[in-house]
Amino acid sequence: MSLRVDGLRVYYRSLNGDVKAVDGATFEIADGEIMGLAGESGCGKSTLGKSLIRMDARMRFVEGRVELDGRELPIWDDRKMNAYRFTDVSIIPQYALSALNPTRKIGALATELLAARGIALDEVMQEFKRRLKLVGLPESVLERFPIELSGGMRQRVVMVLSSLLDPSLLIADEVTSALDVSTQRAVSELLVEFRDRGFVKSMIVITHDLSVLYQIADTILVMYAGKLAEKAPAETIIEAPVHPYTQLLLSSLPEVGIRYAEKRLSGIPGRPPSLLDPPSGCRFRTRCPFAWEQCGDEPAFKDLAPGHAAACWKAA
């Protein structure tokens, strides 16, 4: 098992109390697996991703156990995690493309990043250049400033930097959201290529776009309001989902070929619950067309078929 997460709870402190962003996550990712983490804004997917590498100081680790390649990750301790960041777990943060320091050339950026890890750029320079070439970037990119590169190029630079030390787990947080359609495809396929070439062992791809996940992920985990809703192989999630949220979400996505005049799609009425004071029972209850009294008790996230888990009374 490459990654194993057990009962993870991560909250955010706020003036009005704790925001229960991730409220009990249990799942596994095998070696070489690309897992897509999907859900709408506020569902906790970004928090879950960031908590595995402890990137955000505002997060409060409440409980849970995370094991990577058999070793427990000290995700409650910022300093202890330093030893694991970049080398075992790495992240391509959200908005990475706009987070590159505009006053630094790419080469200087890389040097500083690696120096902070205690690695001199010369040691990995060969590999760095090789990988840049692999992703279709010319060596001259090292002499350019971020502003001279297009969005797609910047995203690729960040991808190469994040995976330079061959981490076991790479977390890609909304890396394709701000890109154009053609670049989106190129970057997504690049993620798969990184896995195929062994630069990273497993990957968590966080996005709200299920169709991108269908293209590149092996399995998909759908989250709703801080809880896990359904996890299954990508093909199963798209073709035969069992959780009502997944079903409704999929049916609200327009695809090329579906036209309003012929088939009117519908969304999901209502809004996700507040995570400050979430309701008891199943959190999707108020918007679910299949809800009944049993849903007042929180359904457990458990396996319904080999490799297919969901948290729903109806599906069980």
Next chain:
Amino acid sequence: MLTLDTCCKTYRVGSFGGGELQAVRNVSLDVGAGEVVSLIGESGSGKSTIGKMILRLLRVTRGNIRFEGTDIATLGGKDLRTYYGDVQGVFQDPFSSYNPIFKADRVFTLLRGEHFSGLSGSEWSTRLQSALEDVSLNPGDVLGKYPHQLSGGQLQRMLIARALLLDIRLLVADEIISMLDASTRIDVLNLLGDLKSRGLGVLFITHDLSLGNYISDRTVILRRGSVVEVGTTEQVFGNPLHLYTRSLLASVPQLHTKWKDIEIELDPGTTDADVDAWSPADDGVLVEIEPGHLVRSSNQDRTS
């Protein structure tokens, strides 16, 4: 109803304004009453610039934009106000469209002085209520609240309601749902479809082909400021002629088909050199291949 005639928008760039950036080149398009036209383009294609030019927020460098035959560049004062009573816009970021220090319904009261000064308090309330109901919003849910207390979907609908209050004829919708959640997107999109049947014309600006395909009657594909293909939605999506359109369609992530299985032939070796982001688009002419379906053709592009 609305016609753009070889419009150009040029910006001065570089130190002392020495260089030039052509954001929009010779774009011509039109939107009729009760028609949804999608303006599809990636970032840097100039689609938002076109939207702002139509809304008179930016000036056209060359060419002209006509609404019901009148050149909108000539409008001033009262005529401009009348124009804004016929043409309005909704933008991408619902939270940026509202001044955060005021309540959300201020977007309505802003209009009252200019356009509805003659109405009494109760008449105004009734109008407001019916406009909100037209966009499926419960007045009690949204009135009297601050923007941060409402959701993106509600805020966008309120902006549409604001446009409807004025009883507009044309709505410029610039990426209005791209910042909304998937579950609410389709509702706002359906709303546009419903309004279409009331005679409202919509210029739907987006980068998302599936949305354009879903909602529009006609489609315009824009690339680096130039129109490369235009036709009815069936024509453009069913029989894409321009290389760029085809490469776009081949890259759209679909839910039941993998990328490698999409059957759109691309000529081999055609990659976009994105190193030089400012290379000019090919100039050429729009050629009518079938009635209503035009494609830009030049020496460099190859079309079937």
Next chain:
Amino acid sequence: MQASGWRGRSELLYFAFRNWKFVVGIGVVLSMLALALVGPMLTEYEPLSFSGPTDEPPSSEHWFGTTSFGQDVFSQFVYGLRAAFVVGVVGGGIAWLVGAAVGFTAGYRGGWIDDVLNMLTNVVLVIPTLAILIIVAAYINVKGYTTEAILIGLTSWPWAARAVRAQTFTLKTRDFVDVARLSGRSTRKIIATEIAPNMSSYLLMMFILLFGGAILIGASLDFLGLGPSNLISLGLMMNNAFLSSALLLGLWWWFIPPGIGIIAIVGGLYVMNVGLDEIFNPRLRET
């Protein structure tokens, strides 16, 4: 996307009184202000009249002692404080108004208007202010502190204009400005009702800095003997003390109060400003 707004009014006050920089800063400034308002009523001596023996250290009769001319230092001090506040309010106020007007117009309108105003701002910025003030002060018989304050105000607005212009640029790109334009709002109204209120914390802090700056410039002018000579101010006190070799003679009670006075007001203002920055900007707050 952060959604800030006036909803945080009580939240602001909550943070305000927990921020020691703000509390200390405003405390010092307000106590000096209180002294300026009430002080003259506490003393029976006129600041410039010869009311006692010369070179007397502080005593129960003359709380801050006397000068080499037999003037009461305490009454000079409190009247000097008054003058300082007048210069601060009038000088800072004028700089603020002119700077804001120029900044908003240049920032919102852009184009050639921006270019012209920019040129004007740069010219006034580059002129050595103190030199100009010295020359002007030497020719115009500066009658009162208000005149001095006006001169200071008219020469210190450029950096305020620059700052306002930059902020206006960023706010102008927000969609709600476009929505206001589409609703038919005039430029003037848009600046006043859409843009300025969103910069209110910035404008407040700017005023405080200009206030402090005006006092400093005023004190410098007075110290050089270029301020009104028929009245008294803290800078003038220091000037007189210096000219009378107070330091050498050990007449510490003559120059220490005005020195501390200036430092206290200006320092207090700056510290208060830093505190305000933390209050308004949640990201700077220590949790």
